[in-house]
Amino acid sequence: MIALDTNFFLIAVPAVIFAGISKAGFGSGAAFASASILALVLPPGQALGIMLPLLMLVDVFSLKPYWGKWAKPEARALILGGLPGVALGIALWRVANDDMLRFLIGAVSLAFVAWQLAKARGLIRIRKGAGSSWIGYLAGTVAGFTSFVSHAGGPPAAVYLLSRGLEKTTYQATTVLVFWVINVAKFVPYAFLGIFTVETLMIDLYLIPAALVGTWLGVYAHRFVSESVFFAITYVLLSLTGSKLIWDALT
Numbered sequence: 001m002i003a004l005d006t007n008f009f010l011i012a013v014p015a016v017i018f019a020g021i022s023k024a025g026f027g028s029g030a031a032f033a034s035a036s037i038l039a040l041v042l043p044p045g046q047a048l049g050i051m052l053p054l055l056m057l058v059d060v061f062s063l064k065p066y067w068g069k070w071a072k073p074e075a076r077a078l079i080l081g082g083l084p085g086v087a088l089g090i091a092l093w094r095v096a097n098d099d100m101l102r103f104l105i106g107a108v109s110l111a112f113v114a115w116q117l118a119k120a121r122g123l124i125r126i127r128k129g130a131g132s133s134w135i136g137y138l139a140g141t142v143a144g145f146t147s148f149v150s151h152a153g154g155p156p157a158a159v160y161l162l163s164r165g166l167e168k169t170t171y172q173a174t175t176v177l178v179f180w181v182i183n184v185a186k187f188v189p190y191a192f193l194g195i196f197t198v199e200t201l202m203i204d205l206y207l208i209p210a211a212l213v214g215t216w217l218g219v220y221a222h223r224f225v226s227e228s229v230f231f232a233i234t235y236v237l238l239s240l241t242g243s244k245l246i247w248d249a250l251t
Contacts, residue, residue: 004206011037011041012050016051016211017210017213017217018033018037018214019054019055019214020212020213020216020218021215021221022154022218023059023179023215023218024058024061024215024219025172025220025222035048036105036106036150036241036245038050038051039105040241040244044101044105049195049196050200050204052190054208056180056184057208058211059176062215066169070170070173070177071164071171074136074160074174077136078136078137078139078161078174078178079182080137081139081140082182085140085141085145085146086148086186087144088141089145089148089149090193092145093149093195096149099248101149104149104150105149106242106244108150108152109239109241109245110246112152116235139160142156143157144182153178161174
């Protein structure tokens, strides 16, 4: 049983709002921080089960302001690659235990921070306009896999989309569409694998207002808030939570 006490909501509500802001305003790249944060206080499967319906709700409410503004070839490549990635995630889930999932979520969190810092320091350069369709399919497969096991599909998708030199709103709209489709594809396997329970779905009802507030803030922040400020906060959160999850998995 999940204890629905003050401590739980003090962690869960900000985590869900943060996910909404990231998905609706900043390309989904950091939305998975919410699952990493929840996994600190819950078994990873429960954390992922709670977050998926809320992420899907954010997807639905994010579609309208960005409707039709996405890049069709890039979205198609990521989606077609993402579906086999979801299948790979299903295969891993069948053999994974909680500590393996904690380690994986923690490792993805730290890898995301390391990649962003390396890019900021010029150690990694993404050439604008590069990236053929097969690279999009590959990025989509990785995104589908990491999305299934940790809701962390944003970073691999970002690598491909940034290489395409998309305008800010086109980039954002493309991620909204891609992860709406991938999250829908994850829903049925999550149900069959027992990741959803009556308890996690009831908790979602309590957290719906936080998801809607985060979505509204994200659409607003997309126009007015500096990405550098938002992601600086994200890096700190992911570094702390990722390190803690890896430590818990190993000890």
